[in-house]
Amino acid sequence: MGILPQLILESLLLGTFYAFMSLGFSLMWGVLNIINLAYGTYIILGAYTAYTLYTGLGVDPLLSIPFSFLLGLSFGVLLQRVLIDRVMRLEPFMVLILTFGLDVFLSNLLNLIFRADIRSIDVPYAERSFVIGPVIVTEVKVLVFFLSLLLTGAVYVLLQKTWTGRSIRAVALDREGAQIVGISPGKVFAVTSGLGTGIAFSSGNLYGVLQGFTPFDGGMLTVKAFLVSIVGGLGRVESALAGGLFLGFLEVFTAFYLGEGWKFFASLLVMFLFLLIRPRGLLGGKYYGEV
Amino acid sequence: MGKYERLIFFLLLAMGLLPPLLTDYWERVLTLSLMLSSLSLAQNILLGYTGYPAFGCVAFFGIGGYTTALLMKDLGLPFWVSLPIGGVVSALFALLIAPPLMRLKSHYFAITTLALQLALGELVANLEFTGGAQGINLPIYVGPGGYLIFFYLFLLLTIFAFLLNVYVERSTFGYALKAIREDETAAETMGVNTVLFKSVSFSMMALITGLSGGVYAYWITYIDPTSMFDPLLSVKIFVALLLGGVGTVAGPLLGAFTLEFLSEVLWGRFPKVHGVVLGLLIVLIVLIIPRGIWRR
Numbered sequence: 001m002g003i004l005p006q007l008i009l010e011s012l013l014l015g016t017f018y019a020f021m022s023l024g025f026s027l028m029w030g031v032l033n034i035i036n037l038a039y040g041t042y043i044i045l046g047a048y049t050a051y052t053l054y055t056g057l058g059v060d061p062l063l064s065i066p067f068s069f070l071l072g073l074s075f076g077v078l079l080q081r082v083l084i085d086r087v088m089r090l091e092p093f094m095v096l097i098l099t100f101g102l103d104v105f106l107s108n109l110l111n112l113i114f115r116a117d118i119r120s121i122d123v124p125y126a127e128r129s130f131v132i133g134p135v136i137v138t139e140v141k142v143l144v145f146f147l148s149l150l151l152t153g154a155v156y157v158l159l160q161k162t163w164t165g166r167s168i169r170a171v172a173l174d175r176e177g178a179q180i181v182g183i184s185p186g187k188v189f190a191v192t193s194g195l196g197t198g199i200a201f202s203s204g205n206l207y208g209v210l211q212g213f214t215p216f217d218g219g220m221l222t223v224k225a226f227l228v229s230i231v232g233g234l235g236r237v238e239s240a241l242a243g244g245l246f247l248g249f250l251e252v253f254t255a256f257y258l259g260e261g262w263k264f265f266a267s268l269l270v271m272f273l274f275l276l277i278r279p280r281g282l283l284g285g286k287y288y289g290e291v
Numbered sequence: 292m293g294k295y296e297r298l299i300f301f302l303l304l305a306m307g308l309l310p311p312l313l314t315d316y317w318e319r320v321l322t323l324s325l326m327l328s329s330l331s332l333a334q335n336i337l338l339g340y341t342g343y344p345a346f347g348c349v350a351f352f353g354i355g356g357y358t359t360a361l362l363m364k365d366l367g368l369p370f371w372v373s374l375p376i377g378g379v380v381s382a383l384f385a386l387l388i389a390p391p392l393m394r395l396k397s398h399y400f401a402i403t404t405l406a407l408q409l410a411l412g413e414l415v416a417n418l419e420f421t422g423g424a425q426g427i428n429l430p431i432y433v434g435p436g437g438y439l440i441f442f443y444l445f446l447l448l449t450i451f452a453f454l455l456n457v458y459v460e461r462s463t464f465g466y467a468l469k470a471i472r473e474d475e476t477a478a479e480t481m482g483v484n485t486v487l488f489k490s491v492s493f494s495m496m497a498l499i500t501g502l503s504g505g506v507y508a509y510w511i512t513y514i515d516p517t518s519m520f521d522p523l524l525s526v527k528i529f530v531a532l533l534l535g536g537v538g539t540v541a542g543p544l545l546g547a548f549t550l551e552f553l554s555e556v557l558w559g560r561f562p563k564v565h566g567v568v569l570g571l572l573i574v575l576i577v578l579i580i581p582r583g584i585w586r587r
Binding site for chain 1: 344346391392395397398399401402403406407409410413414416417522523526529530533563564565566567569570571572573574576577578581
């Protein structure tokens, strides 16, 4: 026994957050067939939004989640309409370069405004924890866990039960088929991009509560979102959960047994191997995205 | 060689006469431009003629740089021996991973190579013998020509890469690559050994990129994982290619020089907002001239 229950708990809590965090990336990839390299910086933008609201107006970062979501939603729709729609018609890898440029632009803009110092949102309940049997539970991690679960559930309901969600899934399945039954892919792309960016921004609030951040942490977060998406398969909530938990376990266990330094390497290696051997992911159906 | 190609070739040769006229600053700018030229020309063989975007090509820059540096530091080999070995190691590694890697296409291929690049960077940062995150110090070059030697090395590499591009443009080998670019299944049906040809094209890219990394390592004398496996360098190579025109022999040179000069001017004028402007520049280039100045 010993440390094992603690590690498993940490992995579960972290993994569920990763699942929610990556949901937007996975959706955009699955539905629009674009890999958004600026995604991690969207999360960081959300974290800075929560930070500014907290230090400026005293709004609790967990309460400002809806605001971050709406901000991300508008930002995502705007970017899709102004930038990405135009480039999507070209080779798919052009979107990679475009979003990389966007990432460089946004992270340097943040650096200009906030400087490169590590910021953290020091909520009063950040340090509280309690003990259950063999494990120590940090309150804030549990809070983030439940919120992630709740929000992931909300996205699931949106995708499964509403007409917006159904049309998103229809376009992901078969773009032309969706057009035949009267769905406009252009609109669905804008909605998906908005939803995805909204998810990224609002997960930034949670990320900011969990740990400190700098303007240049986006790249690493993009890799995490990518790994979650590729392991689970694209565009589905169940897949993101599977991928998120996988990443949670991978990170916690590598960090504990091999050292913190190997954590990122482990993620990248697994990502490389998955792409090489099974680019569809563990649960990926044959129609989500194309290989 | 055609008329244009001969013109460019002589222009490159003529560049060798420039150094006496240059200040240290312009010598540095031109050396950087030549480095980016060699890297863009290398990528052009793969992306331009074969149609595979190796977004993480800087992986080979790092392999070449680190191999050269380690051979010099640990085995005490001279630079002139270490550099070619660095290039060959890089090319062989590419040849080894090409068959499984090149089953992937377009952005899947691109992102997999990027994952490789980042993973190698992390690996190097965590291993003992590579100097870890602290990096490696190399001896400073003392000998004929002083630091001008690096200008000439990058110039030579650029000329070599340029001639390789001309060869690919005109040869049967190049026609096979172009056939793969246009329609891989059709090429295979016509009897092109696609796996072999793709792999060779990939290794050619890795050879030049690795050599470039080796020269760079000795030039800056201090290397660490962040500078040798930098994703920003990957994107610069691609932007230079897009700006100049993919799949032409002149485009990569034109793009690399334009981008490096633009970047230098911006760096000088607005040092604080350099990153912001560079990001904006990338976005604008993709939006406005995705097919480049020099069209195929």
